[in-house]
Amino acid sequence: MDYLEIANSPVMWVCCAPGVIIVLFEAIKFMRLSRKAGKDMGIDPEVITRGVRAAAISSIGPSLAIVIGMLALIVCIGAPFAWFRLSFVGSVMYELIAANFAAMGVGTELGAPDFGPLAFSAALWVMPLGALGWMIVGAALTHKLEFIRLKLAGGKIAFLPVLTSAAMLGVFAKMGSGELIAGGGRTIAFIIGLVCMIAFLRLADAINKTWIKEWSLGFSMLIGMFVAAAFF
Amino acid sequence: MEVENVYEKEFIPQVKKWGPLLLIIGMPLTFIPAIYVWWAYNIIPSGSQIMAGFGLTVAVLWAVYIVEPISYYPILGMPGVYMMCLAGNISNLRLPCAAVAQESAGVTFGTKEGSIIATLAMSVSMLVSTIIIFLGALGAAAVLNHLPPFVLHAFDYILPAIFGAIFGQFLIKGYLIGIIALALGLFFNYYKVLPDWAVLLVCVFGTILISRILWERGMLGKKSEN
Numbered sequence: 001m002d003y004l005e006i007a008n009s010p011v012m013w014v015c016c017a018p019g020v021i022i023v024l025f026e027a028i029k030f031m032r033l034s035r036k037a038g039k040d041m042g043i044d045p046e047v048i049t050r051g052v053r054a055a056a057i058s059s060i061g062p063s064l065a066i067v068i069g070m071l072a073l074i075v076c077i078g079a080p081f082a083w084f085r086l087s088f089v090g091s092v093m094y095e096l097i098a099a100n101f102a103a104m105g106v107g108t109e110l111g112a113p114d115f116g117p118l119a120f121s122a123a124l125w126v127m128p129l130g131a132l133g134w135m136i137v138g139a140a141l142t143h144k145l146e147f148i149r150l151k152l153a154g155g156k157i158a159f160l161p162v163l164t165s166a167a168m169l170g171v172f173a174k175m176g177s178g179e180l181i182a183g184g185g186r187t188i189a190f191i192i193g194l195v196c197m198i199a200f201l202r203l204a205d206a207i208n209k210t211w212i213k214e215w216s217l218g219f220s221m222l223i224g225m226f227v228a229a230a231f232f
Numbered sequence: 233m234e235v236e237n238v239y240e241k242e243f244i245p246q247v248k249k250w251g252p253l254l255l256i257i258g259m260p261l262t263f264i265p266a267i268y269v270w271w272a273y274n275i276i277p278s279g280s281q282i283m284a285g286f287g288l289t290v291a292v293l294w295a296v297y298i299v300e301p302i303s304y305y306p307i308l309g310m311p312g313v314y315m316m317c318l319a320g321n322i323s324n325l326r327l328p329c330a331a332v333a334q335e336s337a338g339v340t341f342g343t344k345e346g347s348i349i350a351t352l353a354m355s356v357s358m359l360v361s362t363i364i365i366f367l368g369a370l371g372a373a374a375v376l377n378h379l380p381p382f383v384l385h386a387f388d389y390i391l392p393a394i395f396g397a398i399f400g401q402f403l404i405k406g407y408l409i410g411i412i413a414l415a416l417g418l419f420f421n422y423y424k425v426l427p428d429w430a431v432l433l434v435c436v437f438g439t440i441l442i443s444r445i446l447w448e449r450g451m452l453g454k455k456s457e458n
Binding site for chain 2: 003006011012015016018019020022023024025026027028029030031033034035036037038040041043047048050051052053054055056058059060061062063064065066067068070074079080081082083084086087088089090091092094097098101102103104105106117118120121122124125126128129130131132133134135136137138139140141142143145146148149152153154159160161162163164165166167168169170171172173174175176177178179180181182185186187188189190191192193194195196197198201202210213214216217220221222223224225226228229
């Protein structure tokens with residue numbers, strides 16, 4: 001029996017469902033908590049609606065990108081486990097690395113012709129094992145991290161928004177500088193995405209249309225990727 | 233009730249309860265597929281084979297486990313970090329999503345209102361991405377076979393375009409800090425004197441510290457407002 005028949009069997013979908021259900025449960029739980037807190041804090045319902053709409057729109061493109069990355073996993077570990085892994089801890093990059101290491105542990109490689117039942121089973125063990133690190137650190141440390149934020153702000157509440165923007169710029173400068181150094185289409189996509197986003201946000205403020213902000217990431221992403229693809 | 237009280241006395245305690253609880257419940261659940269294949273088909277690698285793969289993974293990632301929650305905490309706050317540790321996909325999906333949601337809602341980053349909207353946005357993105365990835369797992373190959381090659385090629389550039397867009401969104405909030413952050417990133421990504429996880433730390437905390445110095449000297453034009 002081909003191991004992919006096991007990997008794509010209905011029972012496998014059932015086995016992968018509990019992990020995904022935890023993610024969905026947390027999403028709904030935290031959504032309720034933040035909605036209620038928002039209401040009690042007197043945040044305008046219209047503001048909340050705009051945030052939710054923008055989040056939903058902005059999730060579509062990046063999720064499709066995950067689906068593309070998932071294809072490499074599906075052919076090796078089957079659709080249900082790929083779905084579970086990409087909805088759960090980690091990211092496409094992490095899952096590909098861990099799946100490949102799992103395969104190396106049994107003497108093959110991800111996507112190699114001899115990636116068989118044993119390598120599949122190794123992936124089932126190693127991918128969740130490797131992701132435990134985030135879960136353990138998350139469960140043990142997260143509630144202790146607030147002090148870092150307060151320490152960095154030196155007790156100055158007014159600095160917290162600047163701090164958050166600076167941290168965000170730091171993260172995306174790290175990601176972005178990699179794209180700039182990569183050259184070719186990746187550099188072009190980064191620059192076009194950047195320029196489009198600034199243009200859309202400026203335009204939204206100039207003509208006072210918030211819906212443009214809600215679509216800004218989606219549009220900037222599409223223009224960036226297609227312009228880059230047209231030239232490279 | 234006051235904003236401060238609702239957030240600190242009602243919202244955060246609930247987050248502190250559910251965040252770790254769901255992570256702990258989630259841990260054993262992730263092994264159900266592995267145990268099923270072992271039990272039903274008797275397929276399982278030897279302990280040393282699993283440890284070989286696990287060892288390689290941990291050797292590459294051990295620092296990332298710690299660096300990511302610490303680096304993303306100043307942006308996401310407590311609820312966001314619990315969610316990222318359970319649902320992953322942080323820089324490619326959750327952060328951009330939370331950023332655009334806060335921009336659209338018109339709330340300030342790093343405030344309590346900002347944190348509420350970011351939590352909401354991350355919840356929404358978890359629902360949307362789980363559904364899209366599910367549909368993708370069911371039929372991705374079939375649909376992709378019908379897309380023109382040009383479109384498939386464009387998908388290679390999704391991530392750089394997203395990174396550029398979000399960098400741009402924050403660049404207009406502070407060009408000076410943005411350029412400093414990018415200079416740090418370019419230097420460490422180009423010369424590779426540090427491992428990748430350390431570059432994330434340097435970029436995030438280096439940028440925060442430099443912006444604090446500039447802010448205290450009133451060079452960011454924000455201090456007087458507050």
